[in-house]
Amino acid sequence: MATIERSFVSKVWDFFCSLKLTLFLLISLALTSIIGTILPQGTLPPQYVAEISHTKLQIYTKLGFFDMYHSWWFIALLYIFSLNLISCSIKRLPHVFKFISDPALILGEGQRNSFPLKKELSFSGPIEKGKDRLVEFLGKEFATPVITEHNGEFHLFAQKTAWCRLGVYVVHFSILVIFVGAIIGSLAGYKGFVAIVEGTSVNSFEGRNGQQIPLGFDVLCEKFTAEFYANGAPKEYKSILTVLENGKPVPGYTHVKVIVNEPMTYKGITFYQASYGQATEGGDHYVTVTSRKDGKAEKFTVHEGVPVTLKDGTTFKLLEATQDVSPFAPGYSGPAARIEVTRKGAAPQIFIAYRDYPDVNAQRGDNLIFSYEGSSAKQYTGLQVAKDPGVWVVWLGCTLMILGLCIAFFMSHKRVWVVVSKGHAWIYGNASKNQAAFQMQFEEVSEKFEHLKI
C-alpha cells in the first residue's frame, strides 16, 4: 500500500516537475489568451448582445469568456504554471547548488576524452615543480585553482562565474514575485474614476464595481483646458487641481498641473488625466457687438435660438456654439458660434464669430462686428484614480527578471582543469554557454600553456 501511495505521489510530483507540462502551459496560456482579445471583455455593448445568438451568449458567459483573464480556468492555469515553476526549481536547485559548491575537482580518465577543448604540455622537471608552476600560471591567466592529489597526479581546478547557473532560477523566481505584486495590488489597491466640474471639489470617487470610495480629503478642480494643434489633433489636456484637507488647501498641492503622462499623487492615491466633457449646457452665451463707425462695443448675454434686437432694428440670433472649434474648422481653436444677423428689410446672413480671431470677425466688412466671448457652460475633468501598493513588488520582479535573463543568456560558467602527471600536463576547458567565445579565450590561455618552460 505504502509503495503504491508513494508511487502515486511521486507521479504527481514528476508531473508538476516536467518540462512537457511547462510547454503545455505556455502554449495553452498563449492560445487561450487570444479569446479575450477577440471577444469583448467586461460590460458587453448592446449591439454585440443583439448580434450574437442566445445559445452562444450563454455558453460564452458560462465559460467566463467575457471576463476571461479573471475566469476560474485562466486563473487555474496561472496557478498550475506557478506550481510548475516552484516544483521545477525545488527539484533542480539542489543539484545546481551542489554543482557550484562541490565542483568536480578531479577529472576521470573517461571524462578527459570527452572534452573538445584540450592541450598538452611536456616538461622535464619534477612533478612538484611542474604543479607549482602551473598553479601560478592558472591563477594568473584564469582563476585561482583548487589542488587535489589523486593517483599520483595533481588535478588543478579553476572556475569563473559558477553562480550564473542560477540565472534561470532568478527569472523563474521573478515571475512569482510579479504574481505576488499583482495579488497585493488586487487585495490592497483600488482603481476608479471621478469627474470633477470646474470650480467644484469631490471627496470620493467611483470604484470599479460602482460604489463610492471616500478619498479622505478633497480635490478641487480649478480649471480644465484642452488645447489642439492647427490640424485639429489634440495637443494637451490639462486640469489644475488643488488638494484640500478640512477645507484648507494643502501646501505643495495647490494649483497642481495634471496632464496626460504627468499625474498627481497625494497620500498614495494617484490622479491621472483620463477624459473631459461639458458638464452643463450653460444657457448663457456672451456676444460682443462692436460698431465699426464709432468703435462702441456692447456685450450681450444671449440664449441659443432667441433673437436679440439692436437699437437700429437689426436682429441677431445665436444658432449654435462650441467651446472648441478646432474639430470643425481646421486651423482655428477656442470658442466660436454660428450667428444669424438680419438687417431691417434685408435677407438674413449667417457667419461664424470667434473669440480668439478678431481679425477674422472684422473681415466680414459689415458695419457691425460680432465676436463670441464664450458661454457660462462648465467643463468637467475625468480623472482615473488609483492606489496600488503592490506596484513596487511588480517592479522588483521585473528588475529581477531582466537581471536573470541577462545572467542566463549572456554569462557562462567557465571551468578549466589542469592534470599534472610526471613529465607532462593536460589542460581541459568547458563552458556552460557560448562555447565559441570561450573557445577563443581557452585557445589564448592554452597557447601560453603549451609554451611554458618548466
Add this chain to the structure above:
Amino acid sequence: MTSSMLFNVTTFTYLLSMIAFFAFLASKSKSLGLAGSVLAYAGLLVQTVAIGLRWKESYDMGVGHAPMSNLYESIVFFSWTIVLIFTYIDIRYKYRIIGAFVIPFALLGMAWAQLGMSTGIEPLVPALQSNWLLYHVITCFLGYAAFAVACGISIMYLIKTAVEGSNNNSSAAGGLMSMFPPLKVLDDLNYRAIMIGFPLLTLGIITGAAWANYAWGTYWSWDPKETWSLIVWFVYAAFLHARITKGWVGKRAAWLSVIGFAATIFCYLGVNLFLSGLHSYGSSKM
C-alpha cells in the same frame, strides 16, 4: 536633401542588397555575397542618417519628437532594427546567406512605408508625450527585429530539412542547399537570435507596463496589444524550454520560431488593423 529622399535611397539600396543575395544564392559567387552585405550596411547607414534627419526636421517644424510616433515611422524604424540585427549576426557569425532570408523583411517594410503610407511628420498627441515612448519603442522593435532574423533562419532550417529529407542523393537541390549553413548551425543561430530578442521583448513589455502605470495608473489592463505581446512572450518562452526538452529540438523549435514571429507581426500590425485598443498610432485617445 530631405529625410524622405534618403528613405527612398534606403529602400532602393535594400532592393539591390536583396537582389545581390538572391544572385549569391543562385551563383555561389562569394563577391555577390559580399556585395549583398555591403549594400545592406550602406542602406543601414543611409537610413540611420535619414532617421536622424527626420528627427531634426520635426524640431524645425516646431513639433519636435523622436521619429517613432505613427505607423509610418514605426515601420521605418522596424526595418532599421532588422538590418541592424542582421549586421550584428553577419559580422559575428559570418553566415552571409542569411541575408537572402532577412533583408526581404526589411525591404518589405520600407517599400510598404514609402509607397503606401502618408509620410508627413505629425505632432504628438498627449498620450505619446513622454520619454517612455523612446525606451518602449526601441526595446520592442529591437526585440521584434531579432525575431524577424530568427524567423528567416528558421525558414532556412525548414527548407533545408524538407529538401534533404525528400532528396537523399542531394545533387541538384543539394547544390543550392550546400549554400545553407549546416542544420546544427541554423538551429544554433535561431536560438542565438531569440536569445537577443527575448530579453529585449521582455524589456519592451516592462517599459510599456511602466509607461501605462505612469500615464493611466495601471500597469496591466489586458488591452489587446498588451495581451498579444504576452502571447508572443509565451511562444518564445515555450521555444526556449522546447530546446531542452526531448523531441522538441530541431523542426518543432523552428516552427515555434516561425509561429512566434507570426504572432509578433500580429501583435505589431494585426492588433491595430483588426482589434481595438489603446495603441491606435496617434489616435485622439488620451
